Amino acid sequence: xxxxxxxxxxxxxxxxxxxxxxxxxxxxxxxxxxxxxxxxxxxxxxxxxxxxxxxxxxxxxxxxxxxxxxxxxxxxxxxxxxxxxxxxxxxxxxxxxxxxxxxxxxxxxxxxxxxxx
Amino acid sequence: xxxxxxxxxxxxxxxxxxxxxxxxxxxxxxxxxxxxxxxxxxxxxxxxxxxxxxxxxxxxxxxxxxxxxxxxxxxxxxxxxxxxxxxxxxxxxxxxxxxxxxxxxxxxxxxx
Numbered sequence: 001x002x003x004x005x006x007x008x009x010x011x012x013x014x015x016x017x018x019x020x021x022x023x024x025x026x027x028x029x030x031x032x033x034x035x036x037x038x039x040x041x042x043x044x045x046x047x048x049x050x051x052x053x054x055x056x057x058x059x060x061x062x063x064x065x066x067x068x069x070x071x072x073x074x075x076x077x078x079x080x081x082x083x084x085x086x087x088x089x090x091x092x093x094x095x096x097x098x099x100x101x102x103x104x105x106x107x108x109x110x111x112x113x114x115x116x117x
Numbered sequence: 118x119x120x121x122x123x124x125x126x127x128x129x130x131x132x133x134x135x136x137x138x139x140x141x142x143x144x145x146x147x148x149x150x151x152x153x154x155x156x157x158x159x160x161x162x163x164x165x166x167x168x169x170x171x172x173x174x175x176x177x178x179x180x181x182x183x184x185x186x187x188x189x190x191x192x193x194x195x196x197x198x199x200x201x202x203x204x205x206x207x208x209x210x211x212x213x214x215x216x217x218x219x220x221x222x223x224x225x226x227x228x229x
Contacts, residue, residue, distance in 0.1 A: 004160075006160075034216075034217075043206070043219055043220065043221040043222050044161070044206065044219050046216070046219075049216060091158065093160045093161070095160070095161075097217075105151055105163050105166060106151075106163075106208075106217050107163065108153075108160035108161045108162070108163075109160050110159055110160045111158065111159060111160045113158065
């Protein structure tokens with residue numbers, strides 16, 4: 001099946017610093033990429049949708065100036081958490097939508113665990 | 118507004134028995150439905166999907182049933198195995214737009 005990678009898998013940073021997370025579709029071109037956040041024992045919360053070459057669409061309540069999304073190519077999207085604070089600590093997951101074989105679905109990355117001290 | 122709902126947060130099943138996970142949706146524009154499996158600290162993995170033109174799709178031990186009139190779908194796992202223990206999310210997408218809408222997940226525990 002299709003593969004989506006995320007880097008880094010785990011990051012620990014000090015409060016006030018910025019953290020960049022990369023999401024790559026390795027064997028297909030993703031028309032759309034999504035960024036999710038998951039709190040412990042809760043569902044996936046969609047943060048934003050990004051299409052290559054255009055601005056990301058943010059969900060209500062998500063600060064676009066804090067969570068910067070860049071979708072530079074059909075295989076790469078980045079999420080930058082600016083001036084991170086402890087409440088931003090979470091598990092961030094990206095996904096890429098594309099057709100791999102006969103199935104049009106979202107393929108998820110392995111996630112990035114962010115811990116802000 | 119939760120358009121896709123999984124009303125059972127958890128389910129325990131004996132190994133070898135059938136696991137049935139349920140999902141309800143409210144948006145009649147949804148025309149494609151998917152089930153994902155998720156282990157802790159990992160991204161979700163696609164399991165099986167079904168188009169609204171079908172009412173059943175089977176793949177090995179996994180079968181998804183869709184009841185459009187009731188706006189209900191279910192995932193059947195038979196026989197259940199301990200390795201199936203995970204959180205299962207159902208998702209739906211409309212015939213227009215890009216977004217996938219996820220349920221809140223059901224944590225399945227298969228007891229050896």
